[in-house]
Each structure stands twice: as structure tokens, then as C-alpha cells.
Amino acid sequence: MENRKDYFESFADDWDKNFTAEDLEILAFLIDTFHLKEGDRVVDLGCGTGVLFDILRRRIGASGKVVGVDFSARMAHKALKNFPFDNCFAIDADVEQLPLPGGYFDLAISFASFAHFTRPELVIAEVGRVLSPGASFHIIHLLGSKELAEHHHHAGGPVARDVLPPKEKMLEMFLLGGFRDFRLIDQPGLYHVLGLKK
Numbered sequence: 001m002e003n004r005k006d007y008f009e010s011f012a013d014d015w016d017k018n019f020t021a022e023d024l025e026i027l028a029f030l031i032d033t034f035h036l037k038e039g040d041r042v043v044d045l046g047c048g049t050g051v052l053f054d055i056l057r058r059r060i061g062a063s064g065k066v067v068g069v070d071f072s073a074r075m076a077h078k079a080l081k082n083f084p085f086d087n088c089f090a091i092d093a094d095v096e097q098l099p100l101p102g103g104y105f106d107l108a109i110s111f112a113s114f115a116h117f118t119r120p121e122l123v124i125a126e127v128g129r130v131l132s133p134g135a136s137f138h139i140i141h142l143l144g145s146k147e148l149a150e151h152h153h154h155a156g157g158p159v160a161r162d163v164l165p166p167k168e169k170m171l172e173m174f175l176l177g178g179f180r181d182f183r184l185i186d187q188p189g190l191y192h193v194l195g196l197k198k
């Protein structure tokens with residue numbers, strides 16, 4: 001299967017089984033450090049079946065919004081089915097061209113998806129566009145960059161060569177996207193990039 005969108009479509013039905021209770025605990029712990037507040041608007045890039053939706057929606061309350069974006073219509077549909085809450089939305093779209101208003105979001109998160117984005121510079125620029133000044137962008141994988149490259153190599157198919165950009169490249173893209181206070185952690189079990197929109 002060569003087309004990467006078809007590749008992800010084919011996993012949508014069983015994708016939820018990938019997560020353990022421990023993964024969810026680690027994610028909840030990490031997301032607590034983002035200091036989300038009541039009413040915040042969050043965009044989840046490459047949201048899959050919505051693994052983050054429940055963690056996020058509880059922290060932003062009924063007046064906040066979680067908007068997931070995924071180019072696999074089956075993934076986005078499953079996210080909505082899994083989390084049919086008034087403050088959760090899922091859009092079938094490419095993260096390179098977000099059908100979302102400028103300056104609208106308080107936080108953007110890309111969990112377990114950034115290495116799959118084939119033109120990361122476009123994605124970072126789009127995220128920069130939809131975030132409000134001072135808002136944060138988090139890229140997270142529960143593997144270090146080397147572990148992730150090996151994981152994708154084993155998975156094979158269209159994702160076999162999907163890797164995270166080197167630190168210097170990531171920094172350059174964040175600066176071009178209008179971000180400041182760039183931080184990157186890359187260790188076994190965790191990759192976390194953070195930037196704040198100027």
C-alpha cells in the first residue's frame with residue numbers, strides 16, 4: 001500500500017487498541033504541565049481516533065473546544081464516535097492546510113503524528129497562523145527520535161522512512177513559523193518539542 005492516507009485509513013477500526021492505561025496516564029501527566037484552563041481552544045493535529053480528546057476536554061470544560069484534524073476520514077469519524085461531546089470536534093483535512101480561522105487557538109498538539117507529516121515546514125507555518133499570541137505548540141512522541149525511526153522502519157510500508165527532523169531543522173522551522181522559546185527534549189521514551197507563538 002503506497003498511499004499514506006490509505007495506509008492510515010486501513011488502521012482506523014483497530015487503532016484504539018494501541019494504547020495502554022500507562023500511555024494514557026503519561027499523556028494526562030504531560031498535558032497537566034501545559035496548564036490548560038477553562039474555555040481554552042485546542043487543536044489536535046493528526047488526531048487519529050481521538051486518544052487525547054477526553055484528557056483535553058476535561059481540562060478546558062464545556063466552554064472550551066477540542067478540534068481534531070486528520071486526513072483519514074475514517075480516523076476522524078471514529079474520533080467523533082468515540083467522544084460524542086459538545087466540546088469535541090473532528091475535521092477530515094490535511095494539516096498542511098488547516099480549514100481553521102487565524103489566531104483562534106490557545107494550544108496546538110501533535111501527538112504521535114509529526115514524523116508522518118511530509119512537509120513539516122508547512123504544518124508549523126499553519127499552526128503558527130491558527131494560534132493566538134502566547135499560545136503553545138507541543139509535538140509529542142512517547143519514544144525518543146531514534147526509537148521512533150526504528151519503530152517506523154519495522155512498521156514498513158509508506159511510513160518506513162518517517163523520522164523526526166534534526167534539532168537544528170526543527171528550530172529553524174519554528175523560528176520561521178513565528179515561534180519563540182523553543183525547547184526540545186529527546187530521550188528514550190519521550191520526544192517533546194515546545195514553542196510559543198510570538
Ligand SMILES: C[S@@+](CC[C@H](N)C(=O)[O-])C[C@H]1O[C@@H](n2cnc3c(N)ncnc32)[C@H](O)[C@@H]1O
Pocket residue numbers: 005008009045046047048049050051069070071072075093094095096110111112113116117118
Ligand atoms: C500514528 S497516527 C497517530 C494518531 C493519534 N494522534 C494517536 O496518537 O492515536 C498518525 C495520524 O496522523 C494522520 N496524518 C498523517 N499525515 C497527515 C496529514 N498530512 N494531515 C492530517 N493528518 C495526517 C494519520 O491519518 C494518522 O491518523
